[in-house]
Amino acid sequence: MEMTQTQRLPVPRDVAWGALNDTDVLKQCIPGCESIEPDGENAYLLAMTAAVGPVKARFKGRMVLSDIQAPESYTIQFDGQGGAAGFGKGTARVSLVDQGDETDLTYVVHAQVGGKIAQIGSRLVDGAARKLAEAFFTRFTETVSGGKEAEGQAVNEEADAAQADGGDEQQGSEKRKRSWTAWISKS
Numbered sequence: 757m758e759m760t761q762t763q764r765l766p767v768p769r770d771v772a773w774g775a776l777n778d779t780d781v782l783k784q785c786i787p788g789c790e791s792i793e794p795d796g797e798n799a800y801l802l803a804m805t806a807a808v809g810p811v812k813a814r815f816k817g818r819m820v821l822s823d824i825q826a827p828e829s830y831t832i833q834f835d836g837q838g839g840a841a842g843f844g845k846g847t848a849r850v851s852l853v854d855q856g857d858e859t860d861l862t863y864v865v866h867a868q869v870g871g872k873i874a875q876i877g878s879r880l881v882d883g884a885a886r887k888l889a890e891a892f893f894t895r896f897t898e899t900v901s902g903g904k905e906a907e908g909q910a911v912n913e914e915a916d917a918a919q920a921d922g923g924d925e926q927q928g929s930e931k932r933k934r935s936w937t938a939w940i941s942k943s
Contacts, residue, residue, distance in 0.1 A: 757846075757869065757882055762862040763893045766901045769854040772861060773827035775900045776850070785895040787888055790814075798824065802836070806888065809880040811872050813841030828852055842871020 765772045775781045779792040779800065786792075788805040795801045798821040805814050817836025824830045828851060835845035846867030853860040869881055 757865070757867045757878065757885065759865040759867075759882070759885055759889070760863070761889060762860055763897070764855070765859045765861055765897055766857075767859060768857060769827050769852045769859045771900060772852055772859040775896065776852075776861075781896070781899055785892050785899055787891045787895075798822070804836075806838075806884075808873050808884040809876045811841050811876060813838035815841075815844070817844075838871070838873070840872065842869060842873035844869045844873070 767775075779794070783789045783792050786804060790803040790805065791801075793801045795818060800819050801816070802819060803814065803816050805812065807813075815836040815838040817834060819832050819834040822831050822833060830850055832848040832850065833846075834848070835843070837843050844867055846865060848863050848865045850861065850863045853862070865885075867885075873881060
């Protein structure tokens, strides 16, 4: 499996780099992450639960950071075991490009999966990996920006709901509640 994506982060490169190297931030942002513990220099043990199609498992693995060019890039080598569900291993090259007050984060992932996960087909595996990446970047962007983007989105949705209301205050309140609930369910 190969996956490449660029994500615009609403923070300077130094802030993004710091967050990418903060295990508390990563634990909070990685969907299903239960723990990230140091395991030597630039190495970490991870435990997480993930679902790929009908296969859901708890994975334990290790990641090692190499080729570190702070605050520009590094390579992550990872491998994880999910018991009967299978395994995943590979590399991810992560780079940060300064865009003034913002940062472009680009990653290129090369991964292999085996076991039951591999049997369900590459299309489902690729889809699950993309969904996991999207969820991570939504949470990561929210965290590094201090929730400013999420607050702005909620305020805009409330304003849209009130505007579509036509002046009925009770109905506008109902629409705002639905907008807020819809926003929460997205994260």
